[in-house]
Amino acid sequence: MTSIQVRPAEPRDHADVAILHHREWGGPYVVVHDTRYDLRELPTLVAVDGAGEFAGALVHRLADDGLEVVSLAATSPGIGAGSALLAAAEAVALAAGADRLWLVTTNDNLSALRFYQRRGLRIVAVDAGAVDRARRLKPTIPYVGEDDIPLHDELLLERRLETTAGPRRSGLPG
Numbered sequence: 170m171t172s173i174q175v176r177p178a179e180p181r182d183h184a185d186v187a188i189l190h191h192r193e194w195g196g197p198y199v200v201v202h203d204t205r206y207d208l209r210e211l212p213t214l215v216a217v218d219g220a221g222e223f224a225g226a227l228v229h230r231l232a233d234d235g236l237e238v239v240s241l242a243a244t245s246p247g248i249g250a251g252s253a254l255l256a257a258a259e260a261v262a263l264a265a266g267a268d269r270l271w272l273v274t275t276n277d278n279l280s281a282l283r284f285y286q287r288r289g290l291r292i293v294a295v296d297a298g299a300v301d302r303a304r305r306l307k308p309t310i311p312y313v314g315e316d317d318i319p320l321h322d323e324l325l326l327e328r329r330l331e332t333t334a335g336p337r338r339s340g341l342p343g
């Protein structure tokens with residue numbers, strides 16, 4: 170597997186990131202959990218392969234409820250960019266003291282569900298019809314997704330992070 174390095178995006182990456190987001194999401198806007206994000210306004214990590222070529226990008230948002238991975242995409246699947254970016258996002262979350270990394274994917278995205286679950290994320294909620302609602306905000310969202318699966322629902326996945334502060338007090342004695 171090619172060695173992948175991850176670093177914060179720099180101005181020289183903007184064109185590569187824009188092309189990738191256009192390929193994956195039709196442009197810089199995504200609608201998830203009834204929220205419209207402009208990916209250009211959020212912190213971005215980029216993956217670079219051993220030859221120095223752009224290999225993928227992860228866009229995230231830190232808030233009180235943890236680090237949300239708003240977008241993750243690799244230029245070519247299976248060369249390790251997604252794994253490296255997800256690990257780097259976890260490091261960002263931990264450095265910020267967040268105890269949770271989470272994201273939303275769609276019911277058709279079986280390869281992403283495989284990818285995330287193999288990396289320790291759990292499916293913690295299903296929002297039936299969320300993509301149908303999102304389509305009202307972003308009419309270009311297709312009706313049929315990967316593998317010709319009708320696209321309707323959002324799945325929320327999360328991974329609890331071990332912070333150096335240790336587990337939070339449960340409030341129980343002992």
Ligand SMILES: CC(C)(COP(=O)(O)OP(=O)(O)OC[C@H]1O[C@@H](n2cnc3c(N)ncnc32)[C@H](O)[C@@H]1OP(=O)(O)O)[C@@H](O)C(=O)NCCC(=O)NCCS
Pocket residue numbers: 193225241242243244245246247248249250251252253272273274275278280281283284287
């Ligand atoms: C899902 C995605 C981010 C994963 O990134 P990636 O760079 O392909 O991830 P990696 O190379 O680190 O690992 C991919 C896994 O799939 C395997 N794989 C091999 N060939 C593959 C292929 N052609 N397509 C997908 N996965 C492949 C890898 O071996 C690895 O398997 P493992 O879990 O056994 O280690 C990427 O495929 C992608 O950009 N998908 C489209 C955008 C998307 O759906 N993003 C997620 C939205 S929430």
